[in-house]
Amino acid sequence: xxxxxxxxxxxxxxxxxxxxxxxxxxxxxxxxxxxxxxxxxxxxxxxxxxxxxxxxxxxxxxxxxxxxxxxxxxxxxxxxxxxxxxxxxxxxxxxxxxxxxxxxxxxxxxxxxxxxxxxxxxxxxxxxxxxxxxxxxxxxxxxxxxxxxxxxxxxxxxxxxxxxxxxxxxxxxxxxxxxxxxxxxxxxxxxxxxxxxxxxxxxxxxxxxxxxxxxxxxxxxxxxxxxxxxxxxxxxxxxxxxxxxxxxxxxxxxxxxxxxxxxxxxxxxxxxxxxxxxxxxxxxxxxxxxxxxxxxxxxxxxxxxxxxx
Amino acid sequence: xxxxxxxxxxxxxxxxxxxxxxxxxxxxxxxxxxxxxxxxxxxxxxxxxxxxxxxxxxxxxxxxxxxxxxxxxxxxxxxxxxxxxxxxxxxxxxxxxxxxxxxxxxxxxxxxxxxxxxxxxxxxxxxxxxxxxxxxxxxxxxxxxxxxxxxxxxxxxxxxxxxxxxxxxxxxxxxxxxxxxxxxxxxxxxxxxxxxxxxxxxxxxxxxxxxxxxxxxxxxxxxxxxxxxxxxxxxxxxxxxxxxxxxxxxxxxxxxxxxxxxxxxxxxxxxxxxxxxxxxxxxxxxxxxxxxxxxxxxxxxxxxxxxxxxxxxxxxxxxxxxxxxxxxxxxxxxxxxxxxxxxxxxxxxxxxxxxxxxxxxxxxxxxxxxxxxxx
Numbered sequence: 001x002x003x004x005x006x007x008x009x010x011x012x013x014x015x016x017x018x019x020x021x022x023x024x025x026x027x028x029x030x031x032x033x034x035x036x037x038x039x040x041x042x043x044x045x046x047x048x049x050x051x052x053x054x055x056x057x058x059x060x061x062x063x064x065x066x067x068x069x070x071x072x073x074x075x076x077x078x079x080x081x082x083x084x085x086x087x088x089x090x091x092x093x094x095x096x097x098x099x100x101x102x103x104x105x106x107x108x109x110x111x112x113x114x115x116x117x118x119x120x121x122x123x124x125x126x127x128x129x130x131x132x133x134x135x136x137x138x139x140x141x142x143x144x145x146x147x148x149x150x151x152x153x154x155x156x157x158x159x160x161x162x163x164x165x166x167x168x169x170x171x172x173x174x175x176x177x178x179x180x181x182x183x184x185x186x187x188x189x190x191x192x193x194x195x196x197x198x199x200x201x202x203x204x205x206x207x208x209x210x211x212x213x214x215x216x217x218x219x220x221x222x223x224x225x226x227x228x229x230x231x232x233x234x235x236x237x238x239x240x241x242x243x244x245x246x247x248x249x250x251x252x253x254x255x256x257x258x259x260x261x262x263x264x265x266x267x268x269x270x271x272x273x274x275x276x277x278x279x280x281x282x283x284x285x286x287x288x289x290x291x292x293x294x295x296x297x298x299x300x301x302x303x304x305x306x307x308x309x
Numbered sequence: 310x311x312x313x314x315x316x317x318x319x320x321x322x323x324x325x326x327x328x329x330x331x332x333x334x335x336x337x338x339x340x341x342x343x344x345x346x347x348x349x350x351x352x353x354x355x356x357x358x359x360x361x362x363x364x365x366x367x368x369x370x371x372x373x374x375x376x377x378x379x380x381x382x383x384x385x386x387x388x389x390x391x392x393x394x395x396x397x398x399x400x401x402x403x404x405x406x407x408x409x410x411x412x413x414x415x416x417x418x419x420x421x422x423x424x425x426x427x428x429x430x431x432x433x434x435x436x437x438x439x440x441x442x443x444x445x446x447x448x449x450x451x452x453x454x455x456x457x458x459x460x461x462x463x464x465x466x467x468x469x470x471x472x473x474x475x476x477x478x479x480x481x482x483x484x485x486x487x488x489x490x491x492x493x494x495x496x497x498x499x500x501x502x503x504x505x506x507x508x509x510x511x512x513x514x515x516x517x518x519x520x521x522x523x524x525x526x527x528x529x530x531x532x533x534x535x536x537x538x539x540x541x542x543x544x545x546x547x548x549x550x551x552x553x554x555x556x557x558x559x560x561x562x563x564x565x566x567x568x569x570x571x572x573x574x575x576x577x578x579x580x581x582x583x584x585x586x587x588x589x590x591x592x593x594x595x596x597x598x599x600x601x602x603x604x605x606x607x608x609x610x611x612x613x614x615x616x617x618x619x620x621x622x623x624x625x626x627x628x629x630x631x632x633x634x635x636x637x638x639x640x641x642x643x644x645x646x647x648x649x650x651x652x653x654x655x656x657x658x659x660x661x662x663x664x665x666x667x668x669x670x671x672x673x674x675x676x677x678x679x680x681x682x683x684x
Binding site for chain 2: 095106109274
């Protein structure tokens, strides 16, 4: 009960937080890519759920790594459909996104119920100790006794930051988000770029779901995403649409989730369990309330339908 | 995501629909979908195509993933939804809260406000109703219901006050804030129904639920042997009131604020204030929906009181193209799908398939309205 201030407690919270930050962070990174191109996809929740299902199905067939590939591919298909609907067909992106969120969760549940009579068995990724470094106090436990999959997130973020900031493709993508008319005048096929970024965003969303279900938890359940897709949307705003800021933002929200789980496991310290469960959502809301600068949003974000005229 | 002045958050899209008369063509920068320009035959054709696609998705998924024959499943869905007196009354019972949330959301949609918080607002409406009737339980039932519904409307609106303030003062998207509040509300409700005086006093009950209301205060049933209750009239009256209100000058202001906030401001309307009012108003309807579920159906506070109605209610408003009466019929349609889906579940088809069909229908409507704009 009185273990609240021990090193052990915070090691568990930070280490668990790092693991939990990976799925939500990868999905948020995908959403960030889409939003920088001007595509707002509210359906991340559904994409993650389908990715989680595909991840578990793929893992049951060919191991956890196969699950990740299956999740990413599934997400890419969902993203392609979404991108086609909102970019090519100019359907209202909020309506379609919301439908994708609810429909995606429903479809994932349906597919899981009809595909498996009992939970499939496979091994999620196991923690790997890095010799030497793992002995460091605090840092060793938090960073160097983790499944290797956690490193995927910073690597992906670095890649996204590089592509967005340093390549011509990234420049065109950002142009589609900030000044689509100018981009079109310079010969950029805005619809195509947006469709492609939507595919990439979907792939990352599906990968995020697969990492959670197949890589970390090791099973699928109806509530496995449980609002993470919507928190991922908020993370993009909290990170001000910058990949580098997504790392601390995701770790923060992951640590909150880990804190909740750890405190619950320790008997609650006299706090109501429900308060702890609500904490990640309340903190996200507070961050939105305090930290949002609307000036940093891609200028064309949420305006797909208007542009077409 | 953007400042209220030019909030574009989205529903402008639907808002544009009715507002096209109100604002000069070409001026309304936020007008995204103008359904009014679609010729009737094209709209009819669109409805047929959407229905066909939805049926196609249903049949395909059933054929590929279940042991049930697709034709049997389709028949089972229709029969379960409206094949008997019981099925029809069950469908109507489920339509009541959907339509209540839907008509409120529809009015807000017209001004470009997406209230996704119906789920939490319903729950808090029911909680507020429960608290309000405690001191007056022995009063005549009509008095108690009136007090309860007023309290529920207030409780729902109160639950949207935070997101409304964040939107108006900080530019936080109401879509995200109302959603996040929903997730927090689930935890709050669990706590209220487990650890506080709202928990069922029966010592053998450990699940999160409240005390049942006196049977005298239950809304009267309309048909013997069914669950259909007098909330049906609340649904019809609410729909009529919103439909009437949107035809008054106030409705014109709503449409104008949704279609073109700048023009609305020039015309002496305060778009931000109007939209905040609509967000709170739609939340009030969600609160009333919660109270109707409480008095008509569950007869006690419970975790299953809302059951996704808050989300589906918004979809219903989209499907009804933000028109109250169309929205009410869309609610009955979605309720039929849900009731039919329950019947299928016993036959081995998971009911979550219904959510997929609903999503397909909503996407279809989003596409169709877009088609309208192009012509």
